[in-house]
Amino acid sequence: VRDAWREGTRRTLTDFAAEIEKGVHAVYPDVRLGLSANSSSYELEGCPIWELARIIAGKNRPFLRLTGAPYWKITPTFSSNVEAIRLQKYWCPEDVEVFTEGDTYPRPRHTVSAALLERYDLMTRASAGADGILKYMLPYTSRADYETGYTDSHIKDERHRRAAEEFFGEGVCVGLNVFENPGLIETEEFGEILTVERLCRGNHLPTPAQEFAAVNSIPTSYGAHGAATLVFGENARFVTEKTAENGLILDARAALILAERGWDIGFSEARPAPTPGAEYFIGADDTVPFDSGQKSEYYDFSLDPRARILSEFICSKTVLSMSWETENCRRFPACWLYENAAGQRFAVYSFVARTAGAKSERYRGVFAGYYRQRQLAYAVERLQGRPLPAVCFGAPQLWTVCKASSKGLSVGLFNLSSDGIDRPEIFLCDRAKTAEFYNCSGSVKEDRVILEDGIPPFGFCFFRVK
Numbered sequence: 315v316r317d318a319w320r321e322g323t324r325r326t327l328t329d330f331a332a333e334i335e336k337g338v339h340a341v342y343p344d345v346r347l348g349l350s351a352n353s354s355s356y357e358l359e360g361c362p363i364w365e366l367a368r369i370i371a372g373k374n375r376p377f378l379r380l381t382g383a384p385y386w387k388i389t390p391t392f393s394s395n396v397e398a399i400r401l402q403k404y405w406c407p408e409d410v411e412v413f414t415e416g417d418t419y420p421r422p423r424h425t426v427s428a429a430l431l432e433r434y435d436l437m438t439r440a441s442a443g444a445d446g447i448l449k450y451m452l453p454y455t456s457r458a459d460y461e462t463g464y465t466d467s468h469i470k471d472e473r474h475r476r477a478a479e480e481f482f483g484e485g486v487c488v489g490l491n492v493f494e495n496p497g498l499i500e501t502e503e504f505g506e507i508l509t510v511e512r513l514c515r516g517n518h519l520p521t522p523a524q525e526f527a528a529v530n531s532i533p534t535s536y537g538a539h540g541a542a543t544l545v546f547g548e549n550a551r552f553v554t555e556k557t558a559e560n561g562l563i564l565d566a567r568a569a570l571i572l573a574e575r576g577w578d579i580g581f582s583e584a585r586p587a588p589t590p591g592a593e594y595f596i597g598a599d600d601t602v603p604f605d606s607g608q609k610s611e612y613y614d615f616s617l618d619p620r621a622r623i624l625s626e627f628i629c630s631k632t633v634l635s636m637s638w639e640t641e642n643c644r645r646f647p648a649c650w651l652y653e654n655a656a657g658q659r660f661a662v663y664s665f666v667a668r669t670a671g672a673k674s675e676r677y678r679g680v681f682a683g684y685y686r687q688r689q690l691a692y693a694v695e696r697l698q699g700r701p702l703p704a705v706c707f708g709a710p711q712l713w714t715v716c717k718a719s720s721k722g723l724s725v726g727l728f729n730l731s732s733d734g735i736d737r738p739e740i741f742l743c744d745r746a747k748t749a750e751f752y753n754c755s756g757s758v759k760e761d762r763v764i765l766e767d768g769i770p771p772f773g774f775c776f777f778r779v780k
Contacts, residue, residue: 320500324360331370339372348377350415351402355381356496357518364410376410379448382519383417384434385426390671392430392730393713394520394528396437400487401494401524403442404536414438416449421461428467429772433728436474436774440482440726441715474774477752481776482726485719488703489533490694491543492523493557498548507611507669522546522565522667529678530687532694533703533716533725542697546667550575561659561697563690565667566613569660579660580652581615587664588612590627593648595685601628606679611666614646621652624689627664648680649689651696661693684708704763706740712769722780729769736768746779 331349338345347370355363367376382398399414406412416434418426435447451464502508520528523546527534535541542561545553550568564572569579589610592603612627625648646664653659671679680686687707695701703716704725711731717724723742729735740763749758754775756765769775 316500320358320360322360323358327359327361327366328369331366335370335372343372344374346374346377347371348379348411350379351381353381353518356402356405357499362405362496364406367410377445378406378410378412380412380414380444383415383419384430385417385419387426387430390520390525391529391711392434393437393711393728394525396434396441396713397492397524397528397534398519398521399438399444400442400534401492401519401521401536403444405496411445413446413448414442414444416447418450418464421450421453421464423461423463427772428463431464432467432471432474433730433772433774435471436478437713437715437726437728439475439478440717440776441487474753477776478726481724481752481778482715482717485717485721485724486538487533487535488538488716488718488723489535489541489714490527490563490702491538491541492521492527492534492536493543493545493549493553494521494523494536495549495552501548501551505611507609508666522671523549525671526667526681526690528713529682530690531706531709531712531714532687532690533705533714540698542694555658558658560699561661561694563661563663563693563697565663565665565670566611566615567666567668569615569662570613577658578654578656579662580618580621580650580654581662582618583616584613585616586612587614587627587646588629588644590646590648591630592628593680593685594626594628594645595689596623596625597689598685600685602683602685603630604678604680604683606670608669610670610679612646612670613664613666615650615662615664617647617650618652621647621650623647624649624651624661624693625685649693651693659697661697682710701741701743703743704740706735706738709735709738712738722778724776724778725763726774726776727765727769728774729771732771734768734770734773738765738769739763740765742779749777749779752776 349367351363367378380399380402382395386395403412416431418431452458453461523544543557544563545568546565547567550571573579592601594601626645627648629644649663651661665680671681691702691705713728715726742761745760746758754765755767756763
């Protein structure tokens with residue numbers, strides 16, 4: 315049934331695109347026709363949108379407006395929407411021209427600020443490698459001078475765009491490699507918690523893995539080699555031994571899939587577990603409550619003695635993000651590290667990421683937290699044998715991008731929080747001798763950069779170290 319539905323959708327869309335192309339180009343053969351992507355364009359529609367773009371383009375170069383806009387600011391977080399843009403650009407073939415969705419709907423600035431649009435512009439310029447941006451700055455129906463805030467900010471921030479080109483115009487993004495494949499619904503297994511309705515009603519972009527990395531301010535890359543790789547859910551069906559060369563970070567679903575494929579992930583049995591209400595972080599000797607606000611899927615894994623548990627879930631009652639009776643409640647491994655006899659290294663989480671992430675700003679799920687951020691950064695270091703290229707701890711809603719080039723390591727820090735970040739300290743993978751700064755001042759102390767002025771709310775800065 316699933317295959318038939320996807321094939322029917324594919325034929326409908328391809329035939330419709332072909333008819334539009336034929337009709338328009340019969341009269342205006344040189345007019346370029348393109349498409350706007352949406353969240354389901356890569357998952358549900360049976361045909362990759364770049365193929366539709368090629369059909370509707372005819373003899374002309376195909377183009378796409380990618381999906382993921384400033385007005386998506388809480389779906390689930392602004393920074394993960396930028397990650398979704400980067401993933402789409404990575405997926406799209408080189409012959410397809412792409413530009414980003416700088417949509418501020420609904421105008422005027424009561425809902426989406428000009429500052430947010432400008433940050434979106436800089437963040438995608440620094441990381442996505444798109445061919446341009448479609449900036450929605452003017453109201454559709456009112457006079458052109460009814461809302462000038464967007465255009466005023468665009469003009470004022472021209473110098474920032476030039477700086478982004480200087481710092482990030484060349485090189486490759488480095489960080490935790492996020493492993494994602496389109497069309498996962500072809501093999502997705504549904505049950506009582508993850509239902510067809512829940513998947514289809516939800517946003518397919520950003521992905522759970524993107525949200526997990528972004529909400530913890532972890533710099534990322536796509537299609538990178540030589541780095542630890544984040545693999546959630548059905549993506550595990552496409553993992554190869556080469557993918558795993560520098561270690562894999564898995565959710566429960568990915569771990570179960572790899573085990574079914576014969577991989578030794580460090581467990582002998584997995585039993586469905588109740589939704590916990592807190593997590594005990596062993597290294598910090600501290601417990602943190604959480605509330606997903608939705609039915610989530612967890613597993614209690616029986617681990618190999620060689621596995622090292624980093625944290626435990628506690629099946630306590632949680633009300634208003636507070637937990638009680640944690641001492642006498644059932645516990646099971648939340649995160650563990652494991653290296654098998656073949657030398658393959660894993661960090662495994664016992665939640666199914668597609669069900670356990672953020673439901674809203676109120677219900678953040680198990681993804682975000684100070685201990686989670688440090689745990690994830692530590693796991694990356696243990697798996698790949700070196701730290702992340704740059705990371706700043708303890709600053710919620712800080713988005714980090716790192717790009718390596720012949721000029722050095724460029725780092726962009728975007729504070730998307732209403733709180734300023736006082737004198738942030740950024741930990742580097744390698745010792746640095748020199749640094750140049752933009753929109754900030756700072757100093758280098760071996761493997762750390764300290765920003766003396768801090769980063770104000772919705773502020774940003776760039777620096778490059780060698």
